[in-house]
Amino acid sequence: MKVGDLVTLSSYSMKSEPMWALRKKVWESKKPLVGLVVRVEQNPYTRRWTSKNESRFYYIQWMQDYGPVSRFGNASYYRGKQGYFLRNDLKFVK
Secondary structure, eight states, X not given: OOTTOEEEEOHHHHTXXXXXXXXXXXXXXXXXXOEEEEEEEEOTTOOTTOOSGGGEEEEEEESSTTOOSBTTBSOGGGTXXXXXXXXXXXXXXX
């Protein structure tokens, strides 16, 4: 995955607890959720046992206004900040 790719949330991410409010909107209401990868960074906290999935942070700009702030949902701590996603949280748009 690289900058400029169109992505959406994977089912792995949608089934996680922070995405419970978004899950109803996307799955039950059939609302699309599409984002653009705007930045990819190396994880500054990597160790030798860090998995390949956790080695990079992906920053997403959502096309819709209801996209999550980060992989931790829309928690008030992350509002106004640009949070990151991991690779298994995202999938390419078909």
